[in-house]
Amino acid sequence: MSTPDYLTGNKEAISQFLDKFDVFLFDCDGVLWSGDHLFPGSVPTLEMLRNKGKQVVFVTNNSTKSREDYRKKLESMGIPATVEEVFGSSYSAAIYISRILPQRHPELKKRNKVFVVGEAGIETELDSEGVSHLGGTDPAYRRDVTPEDYKLMAAGDPKALDPDVGVVLVGLDFHFNYLKMCYAYHYIKRGALFLATNMDSTLPSAGALFPGAGSISAPLTKMLGGQEPMAFGKPNQAMMDAIEGKFKFDRSRACMVGDRANTDIRFGLEGKLGGTLGVLTGVSTKEEFLEGDTRPAYYVDQLGDLVET
Amino acid sequence: MSTPDYLTGNKEAISQFLDKFDVFLFDCDGVLWSGDHLFPGSVPTLEMLRNKGKQVVFVTNNSTKSREDYRKKLESMGIPATVEEVFGSSYSAAIYISRILPQRHPELKKRNKVFVVGEAGIETELDSEGVSHLGGTDPAYRRDVTPEDYKLMAAGDPKALDPDVGVVLVGLDFHFNYLKMCYAYHYIKRGALFLATNMDSTLPSAGALFPGAGSISAPLTKMLGGQEPMAFGKPNQAMMDAIEGKFKFDRSRACMVGDRANTDIRFGLEGKLGGTLGVLTGVSTKEEFLEGDTRPAYYVDQLGDLVET
Numbered sequence: 001m002s003t004p005d006y007l008t009g010n011k012e013a014i015s016q017f018l019d020k021f022d023v024f025l026f027d028c029d030g031v032l033w034s035g036d037h038l039f040p041g042s043v044p045t046l047e048m049l050r051n052k053g054k055q056v057v058f059v060t061n062n063s064t065k066s067r068e069d070y071r072k073k074l075e076s077m078g079i080p081a082t083v084e085e086v087f088g089s090s091y092s093a094a095i096y097i098s099r100i101l102p103q104r105h106p107e108l109k110k111r112n113k114v115f116v117v118g119e120a121g122i123e124t125e126l127d128s129e130g131v132s133h134l135g136g137t138d139p140a141y142r143r144d145v146t147p148e149d150y151k152l153m154a155a156g157d158p159k160a161l162d163p164d165v166g167v168v169l170v171g172l173d174f175h176f177n178y179l180k181m182c183y184a185y186h187y188i189k190r191g192a193l194f195l196a197t198n199m200d201s202t203l204p205s206a207g208a209l210f211p212g213a214g215s216i217s218a219p220l221t222k223m224l225g226g227q228e229p230m231a232f233g234k235p236n237q238a239m240m241d242a243i244e245g246k247f248k249f250d251r252s253r254a255c256m257v258g259d260r261a262n263t264d265i266r267f268g269l270e271g272k273l274g275g276t277l278g279v280l281t282g283v284s285t286k287e288e289f290l291e292g293d294t295r296p297a298y299y300v301d302q303l304g305d306l307v308e309t
Numbered sequence: 310m311s312t313p314d315y316l317t318g319n320k321e322a323i324s325q326f327l328d329k330f331d332v333f334l335f336d337c338d339g340v341l342w343s344g345d346h347l348f349p350g351s352v353p354t355l356e357m358l359r360n361k362g363k364q365v366v367f368v369t370n371n372s373t374k375s376r377e378d379y380r381k382k383l384e385s386m387g388i389p390a391t392v393e394e395v396f397g398s399s400y401s402a403a404i405y406i407s408r409i410l411p412q413r414h415p416e417l418k419k420r421n422k423v424f425v426v427g428e429a430g431i432e433t434e435l436d437s438e439g440v441s442h443l444g445g446t447d448p449a450y451r452r453d454v455t456p457e458d459y460k461l462m463a464a465g466d467p468k469a470l471d472p473d474v475g476v477v478l479v480g481l482d483f484h485f486n487y488l489k490m491c492y493a494y495h496y497i498k499r500g501a502l503f504l505a506t507n508m509d510s511t512l513p514s515a516g517a518l519f520p521g522a523g524s525i526s527a528p529l530t531k532m533l534g535g536q537e538p539m540a541f542g543k544p545n546q547a548m549m550d551a552i553e554g555k556f557k558f559d560r561s562r563a564c565m566v567g568d569r570a571n572t573d574i575r576f577g578l579e580g581k582l583g584g585t586l587g588v589l590t591g592v593s594t595k596e597e598f599l600e601g602d603t604r605p606a607y608y609v610d611q612l613g614d615l616v617e618t
Contacts, residue, residue: 145483145519154517174454174487181520189518201531208463209498210454211490211528218531219524222510 004278004289005298008305017298018306021275023055023247023254025087025268027234028074030259030282031303035207038077039281041304046079048307055247056085059256059267061233063090063171063197063213066124089197089213089233090118090125092242093169096232097195098129099245101167105193111166115187117180117216118171122197126169133169134162135180145179153186161186170220170229171197172213185223194220198233234263240271250274257303260284261294269294279303313587313598314607317614326607327615330584332364332556332563334396334577336543337383339568339591340612344516347386348590350613355388357616364556365394368565368576370542372399372480372506372522375433398506398522398542399427399434401551402478405541406504407438408554410476414502420475424496426489426525427480431506435478442478443471444489454488462495470495479529479538480506481522494532503529507542543572549580559583566612569593570603578603588612 116136152160255275258264259282278296425445461469508523564584567573568591577585587605
């Protein structure tokens with residue numbers, strides 16, 4: 001395995017690095033900001049890249065926010081961005097369901113509804129792709145399970161289980177409950193595909209960890225005897241395929257920028273991108289980048305080092 | 310591996326079988342009844358055993374019911390029983406927490422409260438052993454998570470996280486939610502033991518399967534990087550130890566009766582009981598009992614064959 005090139009302070013190397021790529025995919029937390037703190041070099045770096053005519057894409061596993069919600073979050077952090085530059089795991093799942101699934105699973109063509117376990121971000125992205133859905137934020141699913149529910153589900157009664165549901169899509173759901181677990185399980189047992197926006201087991205907030213989307217799908221995996229969902233977030237390549245499907249870029253001219261070796265850098269390496277850039281302002285340490293199993297092609301102390309040489 | 314003795318229709322063999330044991334541990338669903346249907350031979354068999362002075366124990370993994378609740382269920386099925394004859398996974402967990410844990414984990418002596426994810430059956434059994442608890446059916450935990458929750462939990466603020474909590478006990482919880490997952494995770498990260506009443510991934514109801522206690526603990530296991538809870542239901546031997554602790558019986562003179570090779574029969578075999586009796590009125594087939602990896606010492610077509618010869 002080769003040693004990553006260290007770019008910080010090396011003007012010549014940075015210039016060559018930038019010339020190699022047309023597209024930069026950015027992980028956000030740990031790269032552009034940390035928690036509520038925007039890194040000072042983030043905005044100048046993005047500006048420099050845009051001025052050079054590079055395409056920037058903000059890639060997020062966050063499934064609760066739609067692209068527009070996430071654009072607003074970028075804006076609130078002080079980073080100007082367009083909706084088109086944002087690529088989230090919910091959007092990635094929606095694209096897969098609307099564009100790829102009908103070809104791969106023609107048997108599901110007539111079962112074109114999605115049962116959602118998740119928040120509004122998923123619903124917005126399914127709507128943007130014209131995909132019908134139920135569950136999700138519908139308050140009718142925020143209640144206790146009743147003996148009648150058991151009977152109707154056990155009987156496969158269409159009053160409980162919509163026969164048009166061909167996909168169960170699970171993301172982070174702050175309103176996850178027993179009833180939704182029952183529905184999701186019974187739809188899958190009746191032939192629906194089991195998809196997840198992403199498999200992050202935890203979600204960082206306020207400096208600590210809380211349950212992530214991967215923990216919401218865990219009970220279903222347990223009930224299904226270990227069956228894992230098909231997932232769309234980094235490092236899953238379904239996400240890269242969806243990004244490529246949208247931006248039609250040349251993978252050899254694209255670079256993934258991230259702070260985590262095992263998700264961001266792995267995502268770029270397995271996607272056979274032309275390059276990967278590690279930053280040391282997040283989770284992975286210099287030792288991980290230099291000696292780990294998953295090494296970026298390049299690394300910098302911080303993203304802003306690309307402009308401040 | 311030896312072939313199980315088939316007792317049905319063999320009066321002499323049945324008589325010898327009965328003479329070997331003083332205590333009979335019964336799995337219930339699939340042995341005494343199926344769903345709402347009581348098998349006709351169940352009551353006469355239990356009567357015959359009691360008339361012969363045998364101790365009968367009803368062993369259930371059901372964590373939502375207290376022993377008294379379960380006794381009522383037995384009664385409603387037409388089976389007379391006393392509370393003392395009922396042994397459930399919640400009671401098993403309560404006994405472990407009150408009697409064994411203080412010796413095994415002296416460091417938790419001052420952290421003597423249990424955070425419960427589960428229903429009233431767990432609370433009743435903890436109360437019966439004088440163990441303090443919080444969470445559970447308290448309506449204060451049936452709400453959405455707020456930004457304030459994140460901050461308080463991240464800071465380990467005693468307003469959110471009671472410093473006296475030394476155990477998280479997870480059972481089947483029909484009111485499971487995101488907030489309880491957050492609490493359970495943060496208590497465990499702060500040193501609380503991770504216990505589960507039982508690990509059944511599903512719960513049969515109305516002829517179909519629904520999420521079981523093992524699915525309720527699955528998100529925590531996912532968040533904790535794969536850490537499994539210590540569990541008390543069959544086939545876990547913590548349950549057998551608790552039963553022995555209470556009834557003080559001679560294991561060589563005890564027989565486990567069940568319909569499932571991989572839980573009931575395994576429970577008896579790993580517990581080194583004198584005998585195991587499989588019945589063919591539940592989940593396991595004759596082939597499983599005769600050719601599987603976990604074989605009972607004896608089997609009958611149905612429990613009632615012990616009296617109707």
